[in-house]
Amino acid sequence: MKHHLIYVYALVAALSAGCASSSNTSSTATATAPVTDAARLREKASDYAATVTAADLSKHLHILASDEYEGRDTGSKGQKMAAEYIAREFKEDGLAGPVKEGSNPYYQQFELEQTQWGEGYISINNQKFLMGQDFFVLGSSPYQTEQTAEIVFAGYGIDDAKYSDYANLDVTGKMVVVLAGEPKGSNGNMLISGTNKASDWGNDYRTKRNAATKRGAKSVLIVTGTTADEFTNLTGRYRHAADRASLGLKRATEASAAAFFISPQVGAALLGTTPTKMTDYAKAVAKAGKPTPGTFSTVKNVKVKTERLNTPVPTENVLGFIEGTDKKEEIIVVTAHYDHVGKDTTLTGDQIFNGANDDGSGTVAVIELAEAFALAKKDGFGPRRSILFMTVTAEEKGLLGSEYYSENPVFPLANTVANINIDMIGRMDYTYEKTSDSNYIYVIGSDKLSSELHQINEEANKQHVNLKLDYTFNDENDPNRFYYRSDHYNFAKHGIPIIFYFNGVHDDYHKVTDSVDKIIFESAEKVARLAFHVTWELANRENRIVVDSNKK
Known part of the structure; x- marks a missing residue:
């Protein structure tokens, strides 16, 4: 724009021979108050x-x-x-430049955080299941280094006034294993809503994560699918994201429990059972029409590591002020x-x-x-x-x-x-x-x-x-x-x-x-x-x- 304006104003000045008009936009048009x-x-x-x-x-x-x-x-x-x-x-x-902090008043400088998953596994009785293959993690990780985990089974992970899987359970600091979705009654309707429509307990994993957080759990592991193939299909979108670095605003460490999506094979290994018997549990809940304690024998020898690598990325908004x-x-x-x-x-x-x-x-x-x-x-x-x-x-x-x-x-x-x-x-x-x-x-x-x-x-x-x-x-x-x-x-x-x-x-x-x-x-x-x-x-x-x- 600058070169264009110089030419225009030079031409105007020459033609008007120094005369000012009400429509002239020359920088000499006014010396009075704005x-x-x-x-x-x-x-x-x-x-x-x-x-x-x-x-x-x-x-x-x-x-x-x-x-x-x-x-x-x-x-x-x-x-x-x-x-x-x-x-x-x-x-x-x-x-x-309106910015008072930093070295450049035209820059609003801040740091983003690039995060990428590093090494990740769940070792169950010395059998190692791998992150990105057998399970995925969303959000932060409380297992940056290898830690021993205590396992608790909490049904569907629901903690509602009408239906609670957490009754008489102490999950403080523990790894809580739950089934995905929400329970149905023998008539095929959802036990929570009484209709064929799922509630947030079945539609949004964060509802279960928040419930586990309130109960003091360290993490919640959601068994996703009933077969290995079903797990692969349901977690396809996470598979792509797990290999990629993500960029976000730098936040305080999340206070919520970590959310894992695990295959039925991982779930069965943690509970000392089989995928078929986990399906039988879902049928038992449907028949009873209410929360049912699991009879699984959770394993004792569980070690977990889900390393999250964080790299600061400085960047800046550019501001000009009139x-x-x-x-x-x-x-x-x-x-x-x-x-x-x-x-x-x-x-x-x-x-x-x-x-x-x-x-x-x-x-x-x-x-x-x-x-x-x-x-x-x-x-x-x-x-x-x-x-x-x-x-x-x-x-x-x-x-x-x-x-x-x-x-x-x-x-x-x-x-x-x-x-x-x-x-x-x-x-x-x-x-x-x-x-x-x-x-x-x-x-x-x-x-x-x-x-x-x-x-x-x-x-x-x-x-x-x-x-x-x-x-x-x-x-x-x-x-x-x-x-x-x-x-x-x-x-x-x-x-x-x-x-x-x-x-x-x-x-x-x-x-x-x-x-x-x-x-x-x-x-x-x-x-x-x-x-x-x-x-x-x-x-x-x-x-x-x-x-x-x-x-x-």
């Missing part, structure tokens, strides 16, 4: 929106989505390079995520996932909006409310950068008026590719918390850019659930109105082919300008928008 009149500011919006151009978006994206940045994977060299580039742009454009004028305590937050998925050295040929659209396109839009608002402030038309421009990290790892900000906000969430989130705005999805129509954008969440925000977006689009606003993915019944899948959600869950701009999914999504040459910069320009106008209105209107809804 304008705070909403109507006057509204008149100026288009002047600054026009500085957001396809050419400038392209300039930034050709850098950030180049091979040099290696796909911007969280914690990687490429992500650090991108953070430096964005922070430098914010600083050169005149935005302040302080408002008469309403500066209220904050508008504009976001995009600048991380992507990095590179895959096992691939033949191209190994770098450049992430031009996801979310290089949103990132460069935020850079351009920041520069436009900074220029307006320099000219005396700065926003009445403050604006935080934030490119977040680790979105691809589970919205972690925005989650960290929402839990450690630089500015109080109570003062945060709205979040404008821009994630993928430079391509067409499958639906619009059929007609080669790029003049659209999916709008998600604008009416979930504030009807005013929805109306502001509609009016801004009608007056300034004329995109087709598609609300397909705003439907609470949409199976894609995009409302929960980008950084805005970490604001929405705190009751802050949000709007999410998104072009939908295309063939190059999360592939090495998401490259700059496929970006439709004219479309990205229109969406970025729409985001600019919505932000301008939110920042300068007389009254803060009202939260008047709570849709899902």
